[in-house]
Amino acid sequence: MVKQGIAKCVHSLFFSTKLDSFTAILVYVDDIIIATADQREITSMRNLLSSHFKLRELDDLKYFIGLEIACSQHGIAISQRKFTVDLLAEYGLTGAKPISTPIVPNH
Numbered sequence: 001m002v003k004q005g006i007a008k009c010v011h012s013l014f015f016s017t018k019l020d021s022f023t024a025i026l027v028y029v030d031d032i033i034i035a036t037a038d039q040r041e042i043t044s045m046r047n048l049l050s051s052h053f054k055l056r057e058l059d060d061l062k063y064f065i066g067l068e069i070a071c072s073q074h075g076i077a078i079s080q081r082k083f084t085v086d087l088l089a090e091y092g093l094t095g096a097k098p099i100s101t102p103i104v105p106n107h
Contacts, residue, residue: 068080
């Protein structure tokens, strides 16, 4: 259980819990994602980070480490469609047709 206001980390995922809010900060090389439902917490984190680092604000999140992120009023969808299409194009397999796996299932 996480105590109120104490941030913990798992490699490059940092999170903080307060009475009624949860904030996650994901860091990958020089990219940072701040995720929370509390707009004031996002502003606070931006101010804190910008006091130590030079930040560049980008548009809404669309891609992150090979993941395609789509946000709507129904929620967030994450896929690797773009990564898969790029990988197929790199190896000249964009016209390839799917086949069943040539192995006995449950073997």
